[in-house]
Structures are given as C-alpha cells and as structure tokens.
Amino acid sequence: MALAREVIAFCDRLGHRFSDEDLILRALTHSSLSSASRPDNQRLEFLGDRVLGLVMAQAVLQRDQTAKEGTLAPRFNALVRKEACAEVAREINLGAVLRLGKSEMTTGGRRKTALLGDAMEAVIAAVYLDAGFDVAQNLVLRLWGERLERVAEDARDxxxxxxxxxxxxxxxxxxxxxxxxxxxxxxxxxxxxxxxxxxxxxxxxxxxxxxxxxxxxxxxxxxxxxx
CATH class of the missing domain: 3.30.160.20 (Double Stranded RNA Binding Domain)
Incomplete structure (x- = not known):
C-alpha cells in the first residue's frame, strides 16, 4: 500500500524514508484505531523509549566528561521526558498524521502531550527497526538539537x-x-x-x-x- 501524501511529507520532515513503510504506519496508529489487521504503536513506543534512552545516556556522558551520576541523571530525564518528546513531535507536525479513533479525534488527540510523546517514541523505534541504531541515533540527535546544549538549565527542578x-x-x-x-x-x-x-x-x-x-x-x- 502506497503511503498517503501527508505521510510522505511527514517522512520528509522527519528526514527518513522507510524501506518498510508498514513500520511508519504502525508508529502513527494510536490504540483507539487499532484492530486485528491494524496494529497500534504501543509495542513500538516501548522499544523507542529504550532507544531514545540509550542515545541520550551516551549524549550526556560525552558532553560532560567529569559530571557525577547525580548531575547526569536529571539531565537525562529532561531529555527523555514525555514533554520533550511531545515538543519534538510538534516541531515536525507529527500530530497532523496521527491515525486516531473517533473518540480521540473529538477530544483533541492530535494536540495531547501524552499521545504525541508516545508516537514520537514509536517513530524512533520504527526508524531503528528500518535502518539500525546509527541512523536512529543520528536522527534523534538532530531532532533534539539545541535541547542537548541547554539541558543543564532544563534539568533544574x-x-x-x-x-x-x-x-x-x-x-x-x-x-x-x-x-x-x-x-x-x-x-x-x-x-x-x-x-x-x-x-x-x-x-x-x-x-x-x-x-x-x-x-x-x-x-x-x-x-x-x-x-
């Protein structure tokens, strides 16, 4: 099945074209629209959370060679929190291509932080499964961009x-x-x-x-x- 025009445009914003297009469709499918023939993104979300965590753990370690664990942990948390994922999702307009059921559509699901954050993690997993860790890592570091530079400030309680x-x-x-x-x-x-x-x-x-x-x-x- 060919990808819809809006999904292709999203992949362009994301900066990745999928060899396995089913992966991105699954990553964009919320549980409110899932069925036996249309799996949702929850399993991908689970995996994407771990991929994101590894990328960010490496990033905060590399950017401060002397920081203690007590300093690194809040920086890491600031980068992987659901709100940060949702912010990135909004920047690439992920909400516009989310596949939602009627209940979520009518309650503003495309704007919800939890849904956007979960979908962003699912998209990261889709890229990882499609092209490997190095590609997923580069994509995450590019999308998170300046957040890595200001993370010490963002990590403050x-x-x-x-x-x-x-x-x-x-x-x-x-x-x-x-x-x-x-x-x-x-x-x-x-x-x-x-x-x-x-x-x-x-x-x-x-x-x-x-x-x-x-x-x-x-x-x-x-x-x-x-x-």
Missing amino acids: PKTALQEWAQARGQTPPRYTEVARTGPDHAPVFTVEARMETGESARAEARVKRQAEQAAARALLERLTSG
Whole structure:
C-alpha cells in the first residue's frame, strides 16, 4: 500500500524514508484505531523509549566528561521526558498524521502531550527497526538539537524553581490541583494545574502525577518570566 501524501511529507520532515513503510504506519496508529489487521504503536513506543534512552545516556556522558551520576541523571530525564518528546513531535507536525479513533479525534488527540510523546517514541523505534541504531541515533540527535546544549538549565527542578521565583517576590508557593484524570485505571493520564496566589496558572498532563506537576510548574514559570 502506497503511503498517503501527508505521510510522505511527514517522512520528509522527519528526514527518513522507510524501506518498510508498514513500520511508519504502525508508529502513527494510536490504540483507539487499532484492530486485528491494524496494529497500534504501543509495542513500538516501548522499544523507542529504550532507544531514545540509550542515545541520550551516551549524549550526556560525552558532553560532560567529569559530571557525577547525580548531575547526569536529571539531565537525562529532561531529555527523555514525555514533554520533550511531545515538543519534538510538534516541531515536525507529527500530530497532523496521527491515525486516531473517533473518540480521540473529538477530544483533541492530535494536540495531547501524552499521545504525541508516545508516537514520537514509536517513530524512533520504527526508524531503528528500518535502518539500525546509527541512523536512529543520528536522527534523534538532530531532532533534539539545541535541547542537548541547554539541558543543564532544563534539568533544574521546575517546582523548586517556581517556588523560589514566588518567594523572591514575597508570594506564597504555587498550589497544584489535579483537575482531570483520564484513561484506564492501569494507565491513567493526569491533568494538573499550577496556580499562583495572584491568579496566573498553567496546566499540563502526564501519566505520573508528579510529572504533570513538574510540567505545569515549568509551563507557568515560562509564562511568568517571558517578556
């Protein structure tokens, strides 16, 4: 089956043409559209997470030859977190080619951080299976680009940074509220809001509540400090 024009355009943005085109189709298929003849991307997501992890572990080691594990770990986490994967996915407009069921389509699935992050990991796995580790590594390093250069700053705990920002201005620490929980019990997605006493707020979602809090804190801090 020939790839649709929009998928070919996505592969151009990705920078990889697939020998096995079924791999990219599977990587772009969410479980809400899967069937016996149309497998979803969950297995690829599992593999892609590990490929991404190895690439980034090597990258942070090479960029700082003297750093201790306690310094390397948060840098690594900042590079492989779901939000970082989703940011890259948005930059290459992955959401436009996601194959979603009606339920996800009507709830804005193409914009959801969790779906985009998972699909990005699945795409990495598809490239790895199609062309090997070296090609997948080069692709990841290119797509992550300047994130590798600024990772020391990004790795700082966002909740701590936001609290310090508030205290420096005589404000109370932000309040974190779980505003939604979706998905099955075995794999929930949490939506958390971070709110300052002055009313500014930001929301984020993640599969782990603490990660959602961190992402909301990061988004709110960026909003407060921009401009």
